[in-house]
Amino acid sequence: MSISKVGNDLKQMLFLVYFKDGYVKPVIASTQTQVREIIAAEKERNVEDIEKIVLEQNYYPQNEDYYDI
Secondary structure (H helix, E strand, C coil), rough: CCCCCHHHHHCCEEEEEECCCCCEEEEEEECCCHHHHHHHHHHHCCCEEEEEEECCCCCCCCCCCCCCC
């Protein structure tokens, strides 16, 4: 197992955003705060309509860890 030199706060993770009307939107971000900022910036849906934000545990981006040359 390699140890990433990238801090955990920079790693992209998949969050599933559940809205009150039943819509589920996948968002790639580093933190839940960043997820809320992305939703607000898109202006397609209101941040107030978010029911919950769930981190998808079984998602592993290919570029999560890399080897420095």
